[in-house]
């Protein structure tokens with residue numbers, strides 16, 4: 001399937017590496033663990049949103065936009081990367097941040113909040129959790145338009161059919177890497193938030209004829225709700241591309257045992273996973289997504305769900321700058 005017809009900017013040179021984690025695999029015991037280093041994607045700090053933004057910003061520029069408007073949690077990787085893309089393209093960027101508890105946003109916080117300021121965000125609007133974010137984005141765009149701007153709205157997590165193309169492209173890239181190196185993975189593990197990454201990765205792999213199972217570790221929703229979301233993402237993307245759905249409903253697999261008390265709330269297993277990968281491989285995970293997803297991989301390996309001798313690929317979706325807003329968890 002050819003994605004050439006869609007406007008796209010390039011923020012990463014070539015492909016992200018697939019690496020074998022010898023020390024980490026030995027420490028976990030059981031399967032051989034590999035990682036696809038999407039934490040090394042371009043733009044400030046990398047991570048999965050960079051792939052989505054290649055197509056979203058391509059579309060924004062094609063339409064003549066001069067201001068990107070998006071939203072996220074207080075420590076949002078998506079907001080950081082949208083802002084980074086705006087900086088690179090010479091656009092302005094305004095952010096709407098939803099606070100989980102009143103006062104959760106502190107302008108002097110570390111991690112992504114520090115980077116919003118360092119990268120020169122034009123405006124931050126803080127709203128309570130539960131705010132109708134699509135309405136808040138529309139209001140911010142109307143305000144910008146009234147100031148003579150040409151705003152472009154990017155939805156939460158960049159997870160619309162345009163942003164989706166980024167992970168379809170990743171699925172294709174990965175299928176090519178597997179074919180060239182002759183590496184057949186038995187399972188792929190990826191963190192799941194808005195479910196865009198899991199759904200589109202699956203679609204990209206299947207559209208290349210690659211049948212490897214993909215396990216999503218939910219950091220947001222209970223299993224059934226998340227599986228439904230992944231399935232919807234697959235369907236919407238296939239529609240947008242004008243192709244038949246290349247995925248079976250029964251292939252959508254989500255685990256929710258590693259979510260803990262809720263989205264962005266730490267768990268002991270997440271802390272262990274972050275420390276173990278750092279100490280064995282020098283690779284940084286994040287507390288909200290990849291730390292919990294890796295905690296899932298470790299547990300499934302220990303339980304033999306990923307058996308000894310099998311090959312498991314972890315998609316590192318990034319997020320490590322958020323570590324520097326929660327250092328006290330790890331000391």
Ligand SMILES: *Cc1c(COP(=O)(O)O)cnc(C)c1O
Nearest residue numbers: 077193194195197289317318319
């Ligand atoms: C946003 C994000 C995810 C989740 O991606 P979705 O497409 O929303 O499921 C995973 N990992 C990191 C680090 C993220 O920032």
